[in-house]
Amino acid sequence: MSNLNNGFLSNRVLKINVGFLLHSDPGTTREYTFDLPKVRLAQDLTLTSLQGQVRLTRNTRGVLAQGHLAVGHLTECVRCLEQFEQHLDLDIEELYVYPPTPDAEFHVAESGNLDLAPLIRAEVIVQTPMGSICRPECRGLCPQCGQNLNEGPCGCEEDAIDPRLAILRDLRTND
Ligand SMILES: [Zn+2]
Ligand SMILES: [Zn+2]
Numbered sequence: 001m002s003n004l005n006n007g008f009l010s011n012r013v014l015k016i017n018v019g020f021l022l023h024s025d026p027g028t029t030r031e032y033t034f035d036l037p038k039v040r041l042a043q044d045l046t047l048t049s050l051q052g053q054v055r056l057t058r059n060t061r062g063v064l065a066q067g068h069l070a071v072g073h074l075t076e077c078v079r080c081l082e083q084f085e086q087h088l089d090l091d092i093e094e095l096y097v098y099p100p101t102p103d104a105e106f107h108v109a110e111s112g113n114l115d116l117a118p119l120i121r122a123e124v125i126v127q128t129p130m131g132s133i134c135r136p137e138c139r140g141l142c143p144q145c146g147q148n149l150n151e152g153p154c155g156c157e158e159d160a161i162d163p164r165l166a167i168l169r170d171l172r173t174n175d
Contacts, residue, residue, distance in 0.1 A: 008040040011117040019112030021058045022098060029057040034069065041073075042121050048072035048085050054092060054116065062098035063108055065116065067091075073124055078131045079140035080148050086132055090123045092116075 013036060021028060036050040054067030069090045074083045096114050100107035108114045139149035147154040 008038045008046060009036055011039060011041050011115075013039065014041075014116040014120065016056070016114050016116065017112050018056060018063055018108060018114045021056060021063055022108065022112060024058050026059050027057065029055055031055045041117055041124070045121055045124060046074060047120075047124075048074060050120075052090075056114065059095075061095060063096045063114055064093075065096060065114070065119065066093045069120065069123075071120070071124060073128075075128060075132050077134035077138060079133050079138045080150055081141065082134060082148065082150075084134035086128065088124060088127045090120065090127060092119065092123065094119050 014034075016032065018030075021030060032054050034050050034052055034054070036047075039047045039050055041047050049072040050069060051071075052067060052069035054065055054069070057064045057066070069092060070087065071090060072085050072087050075086045076082070077084055094106050096106045096108045097104035098108040100109060106119060141147065142149055142154045142156050144156040145154050
């Protein structure tokens with residue numbers, strides 16, 4: 001069975017069965033390396049890339065997930081409103097409680113599955129800066145006609161010329 005769905009990997013690839021860790025002594029550790037293309041992390045979040053390592057360590061309260069992930073995701077530029085790919089470096093450190101308790105935000109399921117997707121999603125949301133712009137020199141939209149000025153000037157620029165410059169221009173033509 002393929003994990004590919006419309007060119008996107010399902011977030012099932014981030015579900016790890018840690019049954020063997022649950023039966024191991026505290027301190028037992030296992031490292032996982034990810035190098036994934038587009039992943040549908042959740043209904044509202046698609047990653048364009050996911051790379052890095054996560055280490056899972058058994059402790060007396062469950063399984064500790066620690067790692068460093070570099071992800072790309074699509075977000076909207078606040079200036080030009082176009083989607084662009086933003087890159088984030090995520091430091092992961094979270095306890096997955098086992099046995100699962102209702103009050104634990106992250107837990108290892110009774111089946112032994114540990115799902116990294118909700119944790120990565122939460123980190124992406126926290127780490128995404130407010131007011132992201134696609135690039136420092138983004139020209140944004142024309143406030144008058146709404147054209148994306150990155151794609152070229154619109155016809156509004158003549159009218160918007162600084163009045164002081166307009167006077168200089170008039171003086172020059174009077175010479
Ligand atoms: Zn922009
Ligand atoms: Zn315009």
